[in-house]
Amino acid sequence: MFSSCFPELSMAQPALSTEIEFALPPVVHNEQGQVRTVGIEIEFVGPSAERTVQALQEALGGRLVEEDPHAFALKESAIGDLTVELDSRILHPGKQAGTQRGVLPKIAALFGFAARYLVPCELVTAPIPVDRLQELNRILTILRGAGAKGTQDAPFYAFGLHFNPEIPRQDAATITAFMKSFALLNPWLRREASPDATRNLLGFADPFPAEYVRRIADPDYWPDIPSFTDDYLAFNATRNRDLDLLPLLHHFDAQRVRAILPNEKINGRPTFHYRLPDARVSDPGWSIAPDWNRWVCVERLANDRERLDAVGSAYLSFEGEDKSWANVVEQIVRS
Known part of the structure; x- marks a missing residue:
């Protein structure tokens, strides 16, 4: 079941966030039976x-x-x-x-x-x-x-926090499920990661194009790795994305990626690359746990095929703005 990711949290991060526990993803071990890393x-x-x-x-x-x-x-x-x-x-x-x-x-x-x-x-x-x-x-x-010092000490600069979680299964279905889940949750993730609208233009990578999100949200979209890679590169031939899949796709098919991006700095590895724009290093109450726990929400939705397809269908029929979809998603991840 897709349970609430962190029911103990309110919308705002508590003053003593270092007390928040790090949630475990639904799949803890990789294909070799070892504990996954990040x-x-x-x-x-x-x-x-x-x-x-x-x-x-x-x-x-x-x-x-x-x-x-x-x-x-x-x-x-x-x-x-x-x-x-x-x-x-x-x-x-x-x-x-x-x-x-x-x-x-x-x-x-x-x-x-x-x-x-x-x-x-x-x-x-x-x-x-x-x-x-x-x-x-x-x-x-x-x-x-x-x-x-970090973000809160530099009003015109955002210091980044990045996660590189190991993919649990190295197959097309896993890559596609994670990409679907992230794209569908992203309006909520972006709002929670940087709720101050005045900072949104400073440190955030560009969101995925709406046309691409609608393409992959389709419950019938489950391509093989070459087709997934071609679609991703057609819309996202850049490292400037919240969830940068270029290192992962390079790991699977370096030649395909290099044909489109011959000079880009990309190191292939079996991990996702999740970029966040806010590292509040000097704040004694700041922890990376809330951001990690929101990533676990992505993993939980990706691991629930029935719910993932349902959220994709809901997105395709939704006619509101991203901020309204973020409210819908919030109810999904907290239910």
Whole structure:
């Protein structure tokens, strides 16, 4: 049954959101019988990448590795491997294929020391088992202690929070079900992730085109992977989507994706890439749990074929605006 995703929550996130538990998805194990994993990305400003990773090492242990002056890895910490770096490709030329040591890396390093006041840092975790997500609150506490700042400290900038959950089954039906569920719930997801309308244009990726949503919402739409990929690329040949499927589709059929996007930075992997525009890192009451739990709502609807088809049919017959559909969806996920 599709039960309420988090009945304990009101519309507003409570003051002490770190007490909220992380919900488990309906499918906890992958096809190999292992607990599914999810990687997390958090953007912030304030301390340098080096100072941040040092603070993490002090609290979590592990081995610190400098990849360049603005990119560091923490290996074998208490919660796994982490990386922290300035979030700009041009500041890390050594990571780009064919780059030679010499003048260019030195220029990038110097530029990075100036850019760190304008370019956010990004903390990226290695894949974490979905039943251990509560441990991530330790990271937020460490970041706040190091002086990290987030969205609420920058009125004209939105710092991102990204989830990279492992796909539970690597088949066409699973990909299609997740895409249907996300597209149908997205007006509600976007409203809940950033209820302040004045911020909506700052950090959100573009929503999926209405024509594409109507196409995939059809209860009869259950294509094979090549057909799904062709349809997705026809409407979404961009990384600028809330749910970016390009890494997943590249994992299944790199040649098909590269034929349309030959130069785009895409690393194929069997995960979804869910982008959120709000990381309130310096807020002691902020947790990633509510955002994760809303993602679990997507998984629960995707895992309920009968209900998913019913919601798709309802969407196709709905004549209101997105904000009105968000109200309909809210009742669905809370029922």
